Amino acid sequence: MKLSEFELIEKVKGLFGKKEGRVELSVGDDAAVLRCGELYQMLTCDALTEGSHYLKRWKERVEGFYRKLGKKLINVNASDVASMGGEPKFSLITACFTKESSEEEAQEFFRGVKEAAEELGVSVVGGDTVKGKGELFDCFMVGESSEGYMVRSSARPGELVGITGTVGDARGGLEILLKGMEVNDYLVNRFLCPTARVREGREAVKLGVKCATDISDGLVFNLHTIAQSSKVAVEVESEKIPLSKELIEVFGKERALHFALYGGEDYELIITFPESLKGKIERIGFKVIGRVREGEGIFVDGKPISPKGFDHFKED
Amino acid sequence: MKLSEFELIEKVKGLFGKKEGRVELSVGDDAAVLRCGELYQMLTCDALTEGSHYLKRWKERVEGFYRKLGKKLINVNASDVASMGGEPKFSLITACFTKESSEEEAQEFFRGVKEAAEELGVSVVGGDTVKGKGELFDCFMVGESSEGYMVRSSARPGELVGITGTVGDARGGLEILLKGMEVNDYLVNRFLCPTARVREGREAVKLGVKCATDISDGLVFNLHTIAQSSKVAVEVESEKIPLSKELIEVFGKERALHFALYGGEDYELIITFPESLKGKIERIGFKVIGRVREGEGIFVDGKPISPKGFDHFKED
Numbered sequence: 001m002k003l004s005e006f007e008l009i010e011k012v013k014g015l016f017g018k019k020e021g022r023v024e025l026s027v028g029d030d031a032a033v034l035r036c037g038e039l040y041q042m043l044t045c046d047a048l049t050e051g052s053h054y055l056k057r058w059k060e061r062v063e064g065f066y067r068k069l070g071k072k073l074i075n076v077n078a079s080d081v082a083s084m085g086g087e088p089k090f091s092l093i094t095a096c097f098t099k100e101s102s103e104e105e106a107q108e109f110f111r112g113v114k115e116a117a118e119e120l121g122v123s124v125v126g127g128d129t130v131k132g133k134g135e136l137f138d139c140f141m142v143g144e145s146s147e148g149y150m151v152r153s154s155a156r157p158g159e160l161v162g163i164t165g166t167v168g169d170a171r172g173g174l175e176i177l178l179k180g181m182e183v184n185d186y187l188v189n190r191f192l193c194p195t196a197r198v199r200e201g202r203e204a205v206k207l208g209v210k211c212a213t214d215i216s217d218g219l220v221f222n223l224h225t226i227a228q229s230s231k232v233a234v235e236v237e238s239e240k241i242p243l244s245k246e247l248i249e250v251f252g253k254e255r256a257l258h259f260a261l262y263g264g265e266d267y268e269l270i271i272t273f274p275e276s277l278k279g280k281i282e283r284i285g286f287k288v289i290g291r292v293r294e295g296e297g298i299f300v301d302g303k304p305i306s307p308k309g310f311d312h313f314k315e316d
Numbered sequence: 317m318k319l320s321e322f323e324l325i326e327k328v329k330g331l332f333g334k335k336e337g338r339v340e341l342s343v344g345d346d347a348a349v350l351r352c353g354e355l356y357q358m359l360t361c362d363a364l365t366e367g368s369h370y371l372k373r374w375k376e377r378v379e380g381f382y383r384k385l386g387k388k389l390i391n392v393n394a395s396d397v398a399s400m401g402g403e404p405k406f407s408l409i410t411a412c413f414t415k416e417s418s419e420e421e422a423q424e425f426f427r428g429v430k431e432a433a434e435e436l437g438v439s440v441v442g443g444d445t446v447k448g449k450g451e452l453f454d455c456f457m458v459g460e461s462s463e464g465y466m467v468r469s470s471a472r473p474g475e476l477v478g479i480t481g482t483v484g485d486a487r488g489g490l491e492i493l494l495k496g497m498e499v500n501d502y503l504v505n506r507f508l509c510p511t512a513r514v515r516e517g518r519e520a521v522k523l524g525v526k527c528a529t530d531i532s533d534g535l536v537f538n539l540h541t542i543a544q545s546s547k548v549a550v551e552v553e554s555e556k557i558p559l560s561k562e563l564i565e566v567f568g569k570e571r572a573l574h575f576a577l578y579g580g581e582d583y584e585l586i587i588t589f590p591e592s593l594k595g596k597i598e599r600i601g602f603k604v605i606g607r608v609r610e611g612e613g614i615f616v617d618g619k620p621i622s623p624k625g626f627d628h629f630k631e632d
Contacts, residue, residue: 031442043456093361
């Protein structure tokens with residue numbers, strides 16, 4: 001299939017929509033949102049597949065590899081909920097194993113799921129195990145918020161852009177695994193064991209922040225989803241983009257910045273917010289990296305920059 | 317991996333549980349059940365994989381094959397909700413395609429999802445498309461009921477056993493496809509396009525029926541899950557088991573009965589209910605095939621019979 005994931009989503013998006021009065025938000029953001037009495041419920045699913053998201057041979061180089069995949073699966077989905085301002089609560093797991101999968105790998109995977117779920121306070125309430133031609137781990141996550149939710153489409157000109165953590169690390173970790181470089185535990189773990197920014201998302205929504213997304217497909221790409229859906233332009237100052245010292249040490253400043261802009265799977269949060277909230281937002285742990293203005297597109301240090309994210313369908 | 321699906325579920329079940337006060341029911345029934353205000357919410361997921369649930373070459377023999385897979389995916393998950401007495405409401409779809417998948421197949425699949433969702437009144441509110449080594453279609457379904465729910469574990473001695481539709485047809489359809497027999501549209505469609513028994517499940521729960529499951533793994537196997545979890549015995553009269561004329565015509569009475577007892581994927585409902593409800597239950601469309609009594613095990617025409625269901629992990 002030559003279609004990219006995003007093109008395919010565009011094609012099929014028209015097939016579905018919000019039909020039920022209680023569906024506040026359907027296909028097209030990090031999670032769908034339902035009304036359930038006083039609560040907003042966020043529903044999301046995200047899968048990890050052998051070949052696209054990981055290579056089986058990496059387990060020779062990374063201790064507890066399948067445990068980490070289990071933890072990643074939960075955190076990736078919790079991150080979608082976090083980026084809407086919700087608290088991840090309930091989850092179901094579909095695990096597809098192959099003839100080559102071992103019982104130990106399966107058990108390790110579920111151990112990782114359990115650990116991450118406990119850390120986040122998520123109840124794993126069901127799932128399905130199947131056999132197929134390639135390993136695949138899918139997670140459905142239900143999140144909740146009684147304080148509203150954040151979307152990609154509500155950035156307003158004049159707002160500041162805030163980000164959690166450091167970016168590019170996951171892409172650095174991936175590069176190490178792909179190229180067979182010496183393992184740097186910090187970077188590889190940032191790729192294999194991201195941490196969903198649940199606290200930060202919850203505190204932002206409680207402060208009244210309206211616009212957020214997570215960095216699953218690269219900083220520029222995900223800023224682009226905000227800019228496009230909000231019909232605004234976003235300006236970023238490259239020197240303000242938070243980079244880890246490990247990333248710079250291993251890859252040098254220039255590549256580190258490239259990874260930060262175009263690498264995916266950091267699962268940090270990006271928000272936009274009114275300048276009046278700056279102090280409070282910084283105290284939550286966000287760093288200001290830019291500003292929203294009228295217009296369209298993404299600008300880094302004043303230069304327009306094209307969105308180029310991580311796309312599963314275009315890897316080979 | 318040598319572990320069967322059921323053994324694996326047993327192994328990992330201990331890892332999870334109901335932690336949240338609002339989780340009424342966790343891993344181990346057809347769906348998990350949450351409390352959400354006045355509502356009970358059912359959460360379930362079930363996947364179809366190439367190699368385990370279908371073979372890609374079947375598309376040469378069945379028109380609209382991927383459309384039917386899409387319809388099946390929705391109905392299989394709606395059936396889990398129906399067997400708890402819920403109404404399927406919201407759904408997310410994960411579709412994993414391979415290099416060999418065509419755009420046409422992908423679009424046909426999503427068309428089938430849409431058709432089935434519309435027929436059932438389900439809103440598809442999100443999903444994920446990924447690339448992997450084998451095709452896999454996963455569905456997450458949220459159902460609801462404000463009238464309580466049914467479980468496998470509440471069959472009581474003295475109750476009658478009721479069933480919807482006819483059984484064994486799906487196994488007949490599978491046999492036709494597996495053996496390259498002349499296609500019988502009715503049987504192949506019963507395998508590829510099962511119909512979730514939502515109305516029957518809803519009406520049963522409204523009548524106060526407490527115990528139900530669906531026939532995903534074979535009549536004997538699924539009766540066994542009721543008997544085991546309810547700590548009762550179930551007696552069935554083979555001549556009362558509803559068989560379609562098509563199944564008998566193509567396979568003869570004896571094999572038809574064998575398919576009915578051990579074949580899977582019929583997605584008909586089994587319930588147990590007090591004799592006083594017999595008239596009302598029959599008017600919904602259930603046929604009485606047996607009775608619950610004290611003891612353990614499944615008895616067909618008085619003979620004990622071992623559970624032997626459809627298990628993805630033991631096929632090859």
